[in-house]
Amino acid sequence: MFYGSGYVQSGKPLPLRRNKAVIMQRIPISDVLKMVPSGQQITLMGWVRTFRSNRFIALNDGSSLHNLQLVVDFEKFDENLLKRVTVGAAISVKGNLVESLGSGQAQEVHCEQLEILGDCDPGEYPLQPKKHSLEFLRSIAHLRFRTNTFGAIFRIRHQIAFAIHEFFHQNGFFYIHSPIITGSDAEGAGEMFRVTSLNLENPPRTEDAQIDYGKDFFGKSTHLTVSGQLEAELAALALSKVYTFGPTFRAENSNTPRHLAEFWMIEPEVAFADLKSNMDLAEALLKFVIQKVLDHCPDDLKFLNDREVDEEKTKPQNERSEMSLIDRLKFCIENNFERISYTEAIEILRNSNPNKKGKFQYPIDKWGADLQSEHERFLVEKHFKKPVILSDYPKDIKAFYMRQNDDGKTVAAMDILFPGIGEIVGGSQREERLSLLEKRMSEMHIPLEEMGWYLDTRKYGSCPHAGFGLGFERLVLFVTGMNNIRDVIPFPRFPGNAEY
RNA sequence: GCCUCUUUAGCUCAGUUGGUUAGAGCGUCGGACUGUUAAUCCGCAGGUCCUUGGUUCGAGCCCAAGAAGAGGCGCCA
Known part of the structure; x- marks a missing residue:
């Protein structure tokens, strides 16, 4: 018996062996x-x-x-x-x-x-030849690859990852490997996991009894990355068009079907680009990827589509999706994403029926409030019924590195909201003007002295640039029609769970 | 972290007002059948009713605490 198989080595596909006896x-x-x-x-x-x-x-x-x-x-x-x-x-x-x-x-x-x-x-x-619940399969994540559902999910997950590289490669982007261990604790994207080789039972102490991270492996305090953006910016300001695609870690105590402690994120960063071209890039990327999955995974998609139809039959009429999975994906490709400003969104929400009737848990009254997920869902699922790009948020609810608009109160930020998923992309044009950036960092208590390496890009040939973060698993959720993010990553990490 | 719901056989679930020996389908095991499509038919086995404590003559069912899971919210991608 022969094990193994022939592999493509020369770049030419293997000849189809259909006629060999x-x-x-x-x-x-x-x-x-x-x-x-x-x-x-x-x-x-x-x-x-x-x-x-x-x-x-x-x-x-x-x-x-x-x-x-x-x-x-x-x-x-x-x-x-x-x-x-x-x-x-x-x-x-x-x-x-x-x-x-x-x-x-x-x-x-x-x-x-x-x-x-x-x-x-x-x-x-x-595993029996019958339908198992996703909760049960989650408890045997090491075996769930053997099921039709998870086989389909992970084949599609591969296709999405591959299509992302394909899109960027075709468009002249360079793939940058941003570090997983970071010495910067000023990225401002959430709680971080500490990385240390110190003996936690008896760590070295400084004279004032603090833990002496100077004696740690890297000679300083280090963490797992929460974003590759700042590093990607450095690369973009030399290579023009770059992207990262790697694991990201958030030590948030998030217990939802949309959050993981370890997830994969795609972060393109483009020099000489403004907010509009950033939106164009994100929309083109998402449409390209969805088209590739429609082209290359018809059987797996059909299976997940039919699976969802079966699931929906058990739900009351008003909770069912208006479109099937495959129709949703096609709709997403065939229609332009709705682009509106935060200010316009607030107006729509303020005048909406749920707001007037007091149906929102957080009523919309004044400009400046952060949008809750109920508001995002209303805009995407009820009002526009398609993906929405929200832009130009109040500066006080966004990160320090976002470019300040001329109105003095908003920043050039954009979030892409998807039906059923919520925020799938978060991005911005970056503040390239050194004095404005430093001023904003001071206001937000970001330690400038630790960020000299980042600020140098604004000192030496700064230029307009923009980028965004795309949550890979959230994209897989949308494309597969699954509901829980723990079902689209092989071995999910979330609070209280690092099994396998 | 907050709120709600759930936890009964390997899996999916039912279990009436608190009342004798806790049930079904699927799966396993044994047998029959042999062109099936989650094959079909017959039969057997399989239970710490999540845990601990309480109320009661009597608890799967009522009460309290805890654990695990799911959903909603927050943080975000």
Whole structure:
């Protein structure tokens, strides 16, 4: 038996092996489904999904949502061998690919050899050929990859990640690896996880009994990054167009279906760009990625689409989505995102029915209030019914690095709000004027002396520039139609949970 | 961190007003069948009713505290 497979090495795709009479190497099921069945002998390896009638094995190898039907003539195989063909078992099969006699599939493999690679005790294996709740699957995250739902999610997650790199590469961006361990604690994006190699039982102390981080590994206090933005800005002010795509850590005690303690974020940063071009970039990126998933993952999307339709049937009419998953994705590509200012949004909200009738938990009365998620949801899901880009927020509710507008009270910030997700992108044109930036940092008690490396970009050839952060898992949530962010990352980290 | 809800068999759930021995479907196991599509049919087994304490003649059910999970809110991406 041959293990492994041929790999693309020269940049040219492997020739399709559909016409070869005998294929000795393992062939992925996704490839088999493209072959014309003509009795060719093939070798398959995968995991058993079901074994029906002591004759039909549904085999899945993760290369595709679809199973391949294997047919065994039980009289030709040892009874004790067939007894080990249980749900979840890993098997290797050699047989002939033929047109299926049954109606559920186009082709099937008539087995000549069958080998158990790994047994799976059916009394203990938690996955059954039935629908499991997402909560239960979350409790066995190490095995949930084996389900149709999570197989589809993680194949799509890959496609999204790949499309993001593809988009930036095609548009002349350079991929920058911003540091994961940071010595800067002034990024201002939330609580941070400390990184230390000190002995926590008995740390070194300074003369005034404080913990002496000067003796720590890096000679100073360090943390896991909460954003690669500041580093990306440094790179953009030399390479013009850059992006980061890496893990990000927030030690916030957030318990919601939209937050993780460890998540992945995409942060493009562009020199010689203003807020409008920042919006154009974000909108183009999101549409490109969604189109790629529609093009490359039709089966997985269809499965998640139908799954959602089934789920919705159990809900009351008024809580159901107006559009199916695939329709939502197409709608998102075909329509321009609504672009309005914070000030316009406040006017819409102030005059809205829920506000007049006192339905909002936080009523909108005056300009300057931060928008609550109920307000964002109203704008996106009820008023505009499409993605909304909100811009030019009051400076007092936004970060220090955002460029101050001429009105003296707003900054060139923009958030993109998606239905069902809320904020998926947060960005801004950056303050490139040194004196204004320093003044704002002082007002917000950001220690200037620690940020000299950042301020240097404003001293030496500063220029207008802009960028944003895109929450990768939030994008995966939208594209897959899932509801809980813990279901779109393989091993979710959240307060009280770092299992696996 | 705050609020609400949930916790009964491996999984998904039902369990009446507090009353005898806590049920169903699916799965497992045993058997039958053999071109099935989460195969079908027959049968067996399977329970710390989340934990602790309380009320009561009697608690899966009522009360209190705690734990775990989910949803809403805040922080944000």
